Amino acid sequence: MKSAPAQQDTATAPGRATLAGTFVAVVVLLFAHLGTAPGVGDLTGPDQLLGLVAGGLVLSISLSVWAIKTLYLVGRERRWSWQIASAPAVVFTGLVAGLIPW
Template sequence: MGEQQVEPEDTASDNKPPGRILTAITGVAVIVLVCLHYDWWPSRFGDMAWADPLLFGGAALLVLVVAGTVWAIRTLHYVGQDRRWTWWIMAAPAVVAVAVASALLLPPQSFDDMRPEFERVALEVLASPERSRSNVEIGRFDFRSVRQRSDEAVYFVREDGLGMAMSGWAYSPDGPPAGFSATHLGGPWYEFRVVWRD
């Protein structure tokens, strides 16, 4: 009785292309970054206003780096080693490309875009017996306070840099605001920034 020959099995490759799950993870990270870019993130007033965008933005960037690494490895194995192709390979990069193109072609609203709304709030504060308002939102801008000072200018104050800096805009029809180094933006408007140093 002769020796039985066993034909080698034609096993399929275990390499998988980047697919729906990787695209979904990439999409969630991109949505977080787009929301932060356009200031669509929920407002958080107070001392920790910077924390949410920093933590969520950092996490989203880390997820994108990991997703990009996984995408590159899977694509190299699937296309380079197995010589196969699927359109799912292009899905995650397409999500990132659309988000980047949108951010470049559609910049966030600027102060100039919102100037009529700023002027409306400034005139309301000047006409009101209360000389200040706290936690004011104008479009994508969040202000710790909007207040009238003794120089009759109205200051829209944002706190930056972990409480080490203050910036914003001043509505000052009588000239440059007192006590600040400010850049004239035209008309009664000035932009200022103050940094506290030890």
């Protein structure tokens, strides 16, 4: 009778794709908030709404993936990686940039 192999570390830290999705979503949300975009000029009301919906959707997906991967990594395997802090840092930076009066 064979014994089961030792369980290997299967969880990985949130990677570049999660960080890239978060960054793109925050940039789109900032442009929609400011009402202007490079190469496009001033955004109209429907353009801003489309930017807010698209940015919010991408941000919610990216942060859901980030949360699930983080919970698996920290909760199940009891490991830590500095890549975990990257997505919240981007969101916090975008929040601060959005609160600055332009």
